[in-house]
Amino acid sequence: MHVFLLAFGILCVLQAVLNITLRLGRSEAAPKVETGEGCPKDWLLFRFSCYYFSTRRKSWDDSRQDCLQRDADLVIINSRQEQAFLTGFTETAWIGMSDRDQEGNWIWVDGTPVKDKLEWALGQPDGAFGGEDCGELRTMTNFLGLNDFSCITRSQWICEKPL
CATH class of the missing domain: 3.10.100.10 (Mannose-Binding Protein A, subunit A)
Structure with a gap:
């Protein structure tokens, strides 16, 4: 049972890392709305x-x-x-x-x-x-x-x- 819980915990951590990585990659590829010295609001x-x-x-x-x-x-x-x-x-x-x-x-x-x-x-x-x-x-x-x-x-x- 302990092995199962440990494996499940590792999978949850890996899923969180994957989600964060995908979100960062998507936000860099998407057009950005800039303000200030960049584009107007x-x-x-x-x-x-x-x-x-x-x-x-x-x-x-x-x-x-x-x-x-x-x-x-x-x-x-x-x-x-x-x-x-x-x-x-x-x-x-x-x-x-x-x-x-x-x-x-x-x-x-x-x-x-x-x-x-x-x-x-x-x-x-x-x-x-x-x-x-x-x-x-x-x-x-x-x-x-x-x-x-x-x-x-x-x-x-x-x-x-x-x-």
């Missing part, structure tokens, strides 16, 4: 930028104005890794790209072209419904990736500011 840190995910819905232009008032701008996605990080916080969110100046020529809010290596949703951009000139990030079961959409549609948005 309620913003997430990824690499060298801070991200704000709105919970309200506005048009693309009004969303951009909200970001500018926060000393930020709509997010510019520079890599597949950044796109993967941003995916999943909302079903759809405005991002900082449009082809308003020239149909089919997608430009970020800083004037740089949208890179081909980013993931567009299947069949996008398609300019449907007489013109979809603003960019969004979609996270839906059968519709995942960048998408073009009508700029006046009310959607959530993502702001970005450098750290």
